[in-house]
Amino acid sequence: MDSITLATPDDWHLHLRDGAAMADIVDHSARQFGRAVVMPNLKPPVTTTAAALEYRGRILAALPEGARFEPLMALYLTDATPAEEIRRAAEAPEIIGFKLYPAGATTHSEAGVTGIEKIHWALEALERHGVPLLVHGEVTDPDVDIFDREARFIESVLEPLVRRFPALRIVLEHVTTKEGVEFVQSCGPRVGATITAHHLLYNRNALLTGGIRPHHYCLPVLKRESHRQALVAAATSGDAHFFLGTDSAPHARPQKESACGCAGCYTALTAMELYALAFERAGALHMLERFASHNGADFYGIPRNGGTLTLHRTTWQVPETLAFGPERLVPAMAGESLTWRASRRSG
Ligand code: OTD
Numbered sequence: 001m002d003s004i005t006l007a008t009p010d011d012w013h014l015h016l017r018d019g020a021a022m023a024d025i026v027d028h029s030a031r032q033f034g035r036a037v038v039m040p041n042l043k044p045p046v047t048t049t050a051a052a053l054e055y056r057g058r059i060l061a062a063l064p065e066g067a068r069f070e071p072l073m074a075l076y077l078t079d080a081t082p083a084e085e086i087r088r089a090a091e092a093p094e095i096i097g098f099k100l101y102p103a104g105a106t107t108h109s110e111a112g113v114t115g116i117e118k119i120h121w122a123l124e125a126l127e128r129h130g131v132p133l134l135v136h137g138e139v140t141d142p143d144v145d146i147f148d149r150e151a152r153f154i155e156s157v158l159e160p161l162v163r164r165f166p167a168l169r170i171v172l173e174h175v176t177t178k179e180g181v182e183f184v185q186s187c188g189p190r191v192g193a194t195i196t197a198h199h200l201l202y203n204r205n206a207l208l209t210g211g212i213r214p215h216h217y218c219l220p221v222l223k224r225e226s227h228r229q230a231l232v233a234a235a236t237s238g239d240a241h242f243f244l245g246t247d248s249a250p251h252a253r254p255q256k257e258s259a260c261g262c263a264g265c266y267t268a269l270t271a272m273e274l275y276a277l278a279f280e281r282a283g284a285l286h287m288l289e290r291f292a293s294h295n296g297a298d299f300y301g302i303p304r305n306g307g308t309l310t311l312h313r314t315t316w317q318v319p320e321t322l323a324f325g326p327e328r329l330v331p332a333m334a335g336e337s338l339t340w341r342a343s344r345r346s347g
């Protein structure tokens with residue numbers, strides 16, 4: 001097979017940042033994806049519909065002339081999100097859902113939720129208005145081992161939440177464990193999960209092989225091989241619970257290559273190439289379209305994209321660095337060779 005053509009895919013979990021840095025990277029996503037769920041963890045966080053609509057305007061303004069790309073905005077849930085804000089978000093077609101960050105769980109999550117019981121009324125409002133809840137699924141208790149935080153979150157927070165709010169639509173974002181996969185599979189169609197390319201391609205050895213590898217550091221942290229295999233099996237199975245979300249999260253090179261480096265992998269430049277690599281290794285390229293182009297739209301109840309994206313089989317080298325505002329950005333697999341290359345999508 002020398003090329004594969006898919007219905008235009010979507011990225012259901014993306015960090016675009018803001019300002020000059022965003023302007024340098026937004027087209028990497030727009031070239032490949034028709035739509036993306038844009039995460040609200042800016043500083044300050046995007047907590048209101050008004051702020052999200054302004055941010056959306058800046059994203060659209062940063063696109064190259066003629067590029068079409070639809071940002072689907074997520075709002076940042078806090079202990080103090082007013083009921084009125086949930087109603088406003090529900091009425092705005094540009095807003096796709098609310099993001100739950102347990103306070104301190106990941107980059108720029110300080111303003112997140114400090115206890116799930118504090119937002120029960122907000123979850124009721126989301127359920128009532130039919131607005132999805134997107135979840136960063138890790139406990140933040142410093143006594144819990146960092147590799148166990150997702151599994152612990154599922155048993156202590158997510159499972160009770162799914163039971164208590166029987167109509168709430170929930171996405172377990174960037175699932176990284178076998179426990180996460182099995183939990184989502186055990187739920188009905190109102191619970192879904194996104195899977196990143198880096199968690200499909202790497203296990204935790206990638207962090208520490210031959211030296212410490214800051215560009216493989218992300219949250220949730222890479223897990224052991226058995227978990228990676230569970231993610232690959234879920235993504236390539238065609239199961240409608242699972243869909244593409246890159247969690248591409250750029251940080252300038254000095255912030256990554258540091259004594260206390262930031263979490264996040266920049267995968268957007270080569271997103272579909274990386275997913276194609278993971279699916280091909282699993283002998284499942286024919287399942288890529290469901291995962292990348294069908295399941296997410298079906299979960300959110302919005303039409304699948306028109307248009308197509310074609311990947312060609314050709315060997316090429318990923319650039320060492322990219323422009324990122326006043327700094328440089330190191331993309332995933334910098335300097336390495338890839339065997340698929342996506343051309344700009346049509347339609
Ligand atoms: N994980 N980095 C970031 C966000 C994600 O948890 C996430 O969604 C980021 O830099 O915004 C990361 O490692």
Ligand code: ZN
Nearest residue numbers: 106136173219
């Ligand atoms: Zn997250």
Ligand code: ZN
Nearest residue numbers: 013015039247
């Ligand atoms: Zn993220």
